[in-house]
Amino acid sequence: MDYLNQLAETFLNWKVIGEVLPSMFAVGLPNTIVLAAISGVIGTLLGMVLALMGISRNPVARWAARVYTDVFRGLPAVLTILVIGLGFGPIVRELTGISSPYPMGIAALSLMSAAYIGEIFRSGIQSVDKGQLEATRALGFGYGASMRLVVVPQGVRRVLPALVNQFIALIKESSLVFTLGLMSSERELFQIGQDAAARSGNLSGYVAAAIFYLALTIPLTHFVNWIDRRLRSGRPEKKEPDEVAAVVGKGAHV
């Protein structure tokens, strides 16, 4: 029983959890959401650009997208965040006077997620039947308009589940910006948990952070499953007999 008590004391010290909750709600949660949401939006936009470059007929654009994707997908997240934050941070500070590492964290998360999201979009767009582009062009649309109006919307729809998975990963990776040394008001969930753990010598602060992460990610996971099911079975194949076929074209001798 001693061990159980010790575990409970280490992980579920309600006093520590109670103390950390206010700053989790007031500081950690908003910061995590802002980090993940802004880099999610930028990553999605940049990812779309990368995807279109990746399928472009221009070899330079294809090559650039390839190199970018390989580099940013191939590096550990913590390394990218540190290198961008510590490497470009001072330059940005000199140019803009902003000393917070927060924007650099967002930049690093955006650049990383763009590489993954770009691949997700590219695979979705390339999975759209070639006949769709051909039919759109046959109506008189140019290549760009055909992609924008017909091909890309279908491709994106197919990869929505994978895209939401990427957002889940982003929420978790946002915890790594702590490595840049955040100011008190900029701390996200993980940093606040870590600070509480350091202060109290007890891991319950981390548990509090974990609960917040799960509260964000589990609903998204179920949202993915819901989208997935809807995309799979949302449009039942309800075919009807071709009863009007006989009505049209009367008088034709075929």
Place this chain on the structure above:
Amino acid sequence: MSEFVSGTLTAKNIHLSFGSNHVLRGIDLHVEKGTTASVIGPSGSGKSTLLRVMNRLIEPEQGDILLDGRSVLKDNPDELRRRIGMVFQQFNLFPHKTVAENITLALRKLRGMSKEQAREEALAQLDLVGLKHKADARPANLSGGQQQRVAIARALAMKPEVMFFDEATSALDPELVKGVLALMADLAKGGMTMVVVTHEMGFSRNVSDTVTFMDAGIVVESGSPEQLFTEPRTERLKGFLSDVL
């Protein structure tokens, strides 16, 4: 009196290669205004490619394409394709849009119609193919024959001067073929200029005004249906007809 403002289409000495594969080797095709030309021949003879070259989905390497006697090779290809409707073997309806939206997309974006105008025009076209009641359905909920009739309506809505049909009934279940062929025959009778790539010899023989037999990238024989089907002059056409009839 023609229901359509149709044009005369001429292809002259069209050449095209895919790598070392010389797919079209000097094709000539003339389709007089208001007539239907069917193009027959074995798979891989270049029929479908010829259609795509004539509306410049694929640019020819050599030769000329004339609409109403004027070369269109220097025109903007997008504008040329607005004048030529095309219907595909696999229908190629936009699955993420409703039946009506499939038709209104080009009307709104390319013809600059308002939402209401475009919807009205789409419903009128759907009515012609007997599918007005399906305007708000998704293509996936239609039978193959219905989908192909929507595809025809989508092409007709652009008021094309010429219509291309690329094996429009090949992907259909046998019982649905008749409805689509009947619609095509109606268009032909209505005075639409049509180029029909087909394996339906009945249609080719009974509806078209001229028949062109292609094999291995060249026109082997062309003339009236009567001439080609009853008095084939070449061994290749005789062999083809005995295979398919």
